[in-house]
Amino acid sequence: MNTRYDVAIIGCGEAGIFAGYELMRLCPQLKVLILDQGADIYTRSCPIVAGKVKECIHCKVCDTMCGFGGAGAFSDGKYNFTTAFGGWLTDFMDGREVMDLIDYVDSINVRHGATTEVYSTATPEAKALEKKALEHDLHLLQARCKHLGTENNLKILQSIYETLKNYAEFRFHTTVDKIEAPGDGYRLVTGKGDTVECTWLIAGPGRSGAEWFSNQCKALGLELLNNQVDIGVRVELPAQVFEHITDVVYESKLVYRTKQYGDQVRTFCMNPYGHVVAENVEGINTVNGHSYSDPALRSENTNFALLVSNRFTEPFNEPYRYGKHIASLSNMLAGGVLVQRFGDLVKGIRTNPHRLAKSFTRPTLTAAVPGDLSLALPKRQLDDIIEMIYQLDKIAPGTANYDTLLYGAEVKFYSARLALSGELETALPGFFAIGDGAGVTRGLAQAGASGVKVARVIAARLEQ
Structure with missing residues (x-):
């Protein structure tokens, strides 16, 4: 089993997936490893959904939250085209760049089967709703929105996985117990006792890994900022x-x-x-x-x-x-x-x-x-x-x-946000944090956008 990689990505949620996908497009020569404590997209199965039990039996790893696709895999796939909500990426980069990234992620989803139908906010009916809400001191935050659908969202992720697995190495059912920074890159110690070394590290721990990630950052001496x-x-x-x-x-x-x-x-x-x-x-x-x-x-x-x-x-x-x-x-x-x-x-x-x-x-x-x-x-x-x-x-x-x-x-559940650069890089060079679990996004659109952003940063540095 390989132990040295160019890039290691922790987490197979929306952020990690699109980081890997963009690296595949821009840097096909890189050795990329993606780790997740959950299962691949085909074998994730909640016992409640499968009809085996009537209530949660506290599985050691929750298939609803963990695995390829993360917590969004079994969501209804609402994709919002906006910077007004869904995350804080505009704290790190220009709003126009964030929207370009969101549109780009959508184009990949469409390539893998997503609908092109969009709910518009420019209709007279939408404007009338906004006015009616304001009459009662309610503020309607409107954005173009796609509804992918729970069942279609799963099919899109399956299609992306089939493409991505031919480029990146996946290790499912693998926890990362510790992140180490020896000075020449990064070392991950897994729950299976293996070690993985990499030059670039991308952490997209998702909601289920938010607390773990905060603890790792504290151990590495990285500054954390409170989130709501x-x-x-x-x-x-x-x-x-x-x-x-x-x-x-x-x-x-x-x-x-x-x-x-x-x-x-x-x-x-x-x-x-x-x-x-x-x-x-x-x-x-x-x-x-x-x-x-x-x-x-x-x-x-x-x-x-x-x-x-x-x-x-x-x-x-x-x-x-x-x-x-x-x-x-x-x-x-x-x-x-x-x-x-x-x-x-x-x-x-x-x-x-x-x-x-x-x-x-x-x-x-x-x-x-x-x-x-x-x-x-x-x-x-x-x-x-x-x-x-x-x-x-x-x-x-x-x-x-x-x-x-x-x-x-x-x-x-969102972790306390790390102090990050405009490129979503931590104070440790080559170590990036993306997605909901890192406290920088809150939804499919901006999570995917954060992954693409970091992949482009790495690709640009490799060209220097």
């Missing part, structure tokens, strides 16, 4: 409630600043006619959502996240651990994901199986356990969420219905 902590719930309601919005813009990002605390709350990951699903992040069950493009696979509900963003000051420096702690409380109460009717939450009563059975909104995540979110989420965040639901009800009447379902906890 996003905590909330996933809302599920009849699709008709948001139909007049999702039929026009599909992915509606609505932002609101609460009157009680002045906190920012936003909708995130809108899934029309979708399904609520559970995720396992290092033994912690959280909740997410999917949406299929095939009408035969759709549900009668729409789901979306409501996330409260909080930024902390010193001495707080562990946003990842804070998010895990909040999520673990709902796990403690429910043994997994907890669900509660909105009306029960407002009245201060626990949703039990009998009350849930009376709900007109039928849960798509049947393994969720009825309970009381007020015992799991901090009061401030819960107050923010309740205020936001009443505000959304003004533009989408029915959002605040008694039977609207709230699943908890939804937590977005």
Whole structure:
């Protein structure tokens, strides 16, 4: 087995994949290794999705989160053409360059089977929605958007994998226990006891590897900057409630600043006619959502996240651990994901199986356990969420219905961001950090763009 490579990429998520893909195009002569603790795109299989179990059994490595495609592999594939959300790449480079990178990543996806249909923000209907939202102090962040679909997203990744595997060497089911910087490149110590040496190192650890990556950076003496902590719930309601919005813009990002605390709350990951699903992040069950493009696979509900963003000051420096702690409380109460009717939450009563059975909104995540979110989420965040639901009800009447379902906890795990150059390089020369787990992106488009950026930086230096 080879131990010396030109480039090693940690993580097979969107960022790592597109870093490898662009290196394949620009530097076909390089020896490239891509490592991931998960499986390849064909053998990733969640026992819940496969129908083998009804609830999370805490697999040692979660196939929903890890492996080729990362956490995005089983997402519904929303691809947003914007710098307004989805990451912070404009902190490192010009907005025009970021958009060019996003368009380029999309062109690769199209080459591998992605749709060319785009939801536009320039239509009269989209402008009318934006005005209606503003009348109620809700701010609609609009962007051109593609919906790849959960099933089509998987096929696109399979096609990319078939191309990329002929260029790069993949090592799946391989953890990296330690990153070392001996001075002449980098050395990776794997969980299998092997060592890998490389000249260039690209870290795209993804959400599931965010805490691990932060610890590695601390050990290497690299400066970490605090990122925000996003905590909330996933809302599920009849699709008709948001139909007049999702039929026009599909992915509606609505932002609101609460009157009680002045906190920012936003909708995130809108899934029309979708399904609520559970995720396992290092033994912690959280909740997410999917949406299929095939009408035969759709549900009668729409789901979306409501996330409260909080930024902390010193001495707080562990946003990842804070998010895990909040999520673990709902796990403690429910043994997994907890669900509660909105009306029960407002009245201060626990949703039990009998009350849930009376709900007109039928849960798509049947393994969720009825309970009381007020015992799991901090009061401030819960107050923010309740205020936001009443505000959304003004533009989408029915959002605040008694039977609207709230699943908890939804937590977005992002590591504290590294201090990086405009080329996404750390203070250690030749060591780059990309993607969601490095705290620089938050979604498919910018994650892929960050990978392409770093690959181009390496290619340009090789030409010097």
